[in-house]
Ligand SMILES: Nc1ncnc2c1ncn2[C@@H]1O[C@H](COP(=O)(O)OP(=O)(O)OP(=O)(O)O)[C@@H](O)[C@H]1O
């Protein structure tokens with residue numbers, strides 16, 4: 001029993017220590033925002049990697065989820081003759097929760113893992129050391145552009161995801177469930193409020209920062225060898241996913257639990 | 259110009275450096291020899307601050323390295339890593355010109371490329387490799403690109419970690435001559451790590467042998483053959499029998 005408690009305590013302390021290190025890492029990253037030199041090329045490259053190349057996966061995820069959501073709400077609503085709420089609930093569900101969370105998780109899978117693997121490999125093959133000897137700060141050259149790119153581009157991705165998710169619901173609603181196209185769109189548009197959209201984009205920005213930061217942090221902290229790279233990648237994705245879900249809860253609380 | 263006193267470094271229970279003392283004069287070529295795993299790479303990484311020493315002092319030009327402004331300090335150095343450590347996201351010429359393309363006083367891309375091509379030529383690589391990526395090169399070619407990158411900004415102090423391993427004998431000769439030339443003509447200060455006794459004789463003004471975490475013997479190259487030290491004797495003649503254990 002005491003062993004179990006001691007184990008739990010150690011795990012909790014470990015988690016707090018890791019959070020502390022991540023917070024320091026985030027602070028150091030932010031401090032480079034105001035100190036030149038800057039690396040616009042790296043930033044542009046990161047924008048493409050995080051943003052543009054993620055569009056297909058974001059679109060597919062949102063599309064199928066929006067469609068499935070419409071089917072479920074229709075089936076559920078039918079039990080108390082509330083089938084008509086499909087457009088409204090699809091819109092709210094996508095914009096407030098599913099859009100940001102799913103896009104965040106997809107980015108954790110796609111971007112966090114690739115950032116962590118890339119930086120960890122650089123660490124293991126002494127490329128990070130080489131950067132330092134060439135008077136280039138790895139935080140400035142590798143971390144900041146990626147985090148900044150994710151911050152800028154994730155709200156856009158989430159916005160795209162929201163729209164495509166709603167479109168998925170719209171297609172299912174009008175083609176399969178017999179909704180009138182104009183009414184569906186009208187109900188969607190009038191039901192959504194500014195806070196819904198703002199919360200969606202803010203969540204996107206926060207999740208983007210989390211995803212990129214975790215990739216960089218675990219990459220930089222990786223051990224030597226191929227196993228180190230594997231471990232860093234795995235840990236970064238797990239941490240990013242958990243932190244995104246936790247942050248989502250806190251943000252939902254902040255926006256809607258009035 | 260580089261003075262190391264009582265340098266110690268351990269990784270956990272592995273005491274790699276146990277009090278290293280070493281002096282390298284300005285414009286001199288120091289070669290560090292020693293068995294595999296004796297801490298030669300760790301030693302030069304300590305000087306550059308890539309590895310934090312546990313104890314001892316390292317001074318460059320009379321000032322302790324930890325007190326020197328980091329950017330200005332590093333700008334004086336060039337370093338060839340043992341594994342070349344090329345940036346695999348950048349083509350060869352941008353690797354070589356990395357420092358020239360960035361920071362204060364950065365050159366325009368065209369000029370930087372010219373310098374890179376020139377440095378590549380000096381390590382025996384033609385312009386056709388300039389636009390390849392490091393992964394497309396052989397191990398020896400990567401090493402030479404690493405060398406070109408180390409000398410690209412004409413640094414005052416250059417560290418070469420095993421510059422000729424993985425090269426054919428002719429190319430090794432070219433690189434030995436290049437290092438010698440950089441020291442004699444450009445007046446650079448060099449520390450070279452090598453296992454290759456031909457290189458030692460071609461490059462060194464002074465030799466230091468690392469063993470057991472300390473400098474076992476050091477002296478001018480002319481004294482190497484009459485060091486009278488059984489460790490040095492065994493090492494330079496590559497004998498399996500002698501005071502140095504072969505299991506380490
Ligand atoms: N970052 C590190 N973490 C843990 N141990 C390390 C680290 N770097 C080096 N070591 C250990 O330090 C010792 C010396 O390593 P070093 O790379 O300096 O050897 P070396 O003399 O350069 O050998 P070689 O001639 O084979 O390159 C080795 O036992 C190695 O395991």
Ligand SMILES: [Mg+2]
Nearest residue numbers: 298299340419
């Ligand atoms: Mg070594």
